[in-house]
Amino acid sequence: MKELVNFILQYGNLNQQQIELITGKATELEIRKDDYFSEAGKISTQVGFVLDGVMRVCYYDNKGEEITKYFIDENNLVVDLESFQNSICSSAYVQAVTDCKLIVFSKSDWEELLNTIVGWDAIVHKIIARALMQKIDRRSPLVSEDATTRYLSFMEKYPKILNRIPLSYLASYLGITQSSLSRIRKNIR
The missing domain is CATH 2.60.120.10 (Jelly Rolls)
Structure with a gap:
């Protein structure tokens, strides 16, 4: 409380x-x-x-x-x-x-x-x-940025959430497919 x-x-x-x-x-x-x-x-x-x-x-x-x-x-x-x-x-x-x-x-x-x-x-x-x-x-960045930039922005703004949500939900939020998200994550590492 x-x-x-x-x-x-x-x-x-x-x-x-x-x-x-x-x-x-x-x-x-x-x-x-x-x-x-x-x-x-x-x-x-x-x-x-x-x-x-x-x-x-x-x-x-x-x-x-x-x-x-x-x-x-x-x-x-x-x-x-x-x-x-x-x-x-x-x-x-x-x-x-x-x-x-x-x-x-x-x-x-x-x-x-x-x-x-x-x-x-x-x-x-x-x-x-x-x-x-x-x-x-x-929502604003989701309209104007490419998928990699959107993912990086999400990582920066919401580090406490990132490892607690399924990738399918994150991909949906970012407006990309789950396979695209997997490629982005692989390229960042």
């Missing part, structure tokens, strides 16, 4: 009573590797904070190919925001890449925190803004 509190306090100040209210609403959840935190076609009903493990957000394109949009590791929130906020069916899957330990909040508890804690909405908006900037930062 300490990790969650430290994470939140990066974005604003809370008193002890507010912190206790937040931690009182939180529950721990373990998700086994390959299981889903939320699924396409369903409404996302919880916000999670990753304590341990790696998750990914993925979808299927119009050819039925699985595409990894991004990875989420420790000390980050995980939520299908559009589905969660608007109570609409999700178009993506949030899947555990490794066994994961999360702290989760139900939609009703999350909304209660928003309605009870003064300044909580401002903290949440700052967290969302940071996550959106990270998402843009992750």
Whole structure:
């Protein structure tokens, strides 16, 4: 719980009573590797904070190919925001890449925190803004750089994730085939 509190306090100040209210609403959840935190076609009903493990957000394109949009590791929130906020069916899957330990909040508890804690909405908006900037930062190079450069950038930016994810997911994220990724990795060594 300490990790969650430290994470939140990066974005604003809370008193002890507010912190206790937040931690009182939180529950721990373990998700086994390959299981889903939320699924396409369903409404996302919880916000999670990753304590341990790696998750990914993925979808299927119009050819039925699985595409990894991004990875989420420790000390980050995980939520299908559009589905969660608007109570609409999700178009993506949030899947555990490794066994994961999360702290989760139900939609009703999350909304209660928003309605009870003064300044909580401002903290949440700052967290969302940071996550959106990270998402843009992750995706932008994928459009303009060659595959080797994209792989090297991934290695540099996400060294903690690299050896914890299957190569098929990484290849999908980088927008290349798994055999191309294997060639790139072989040429770098």
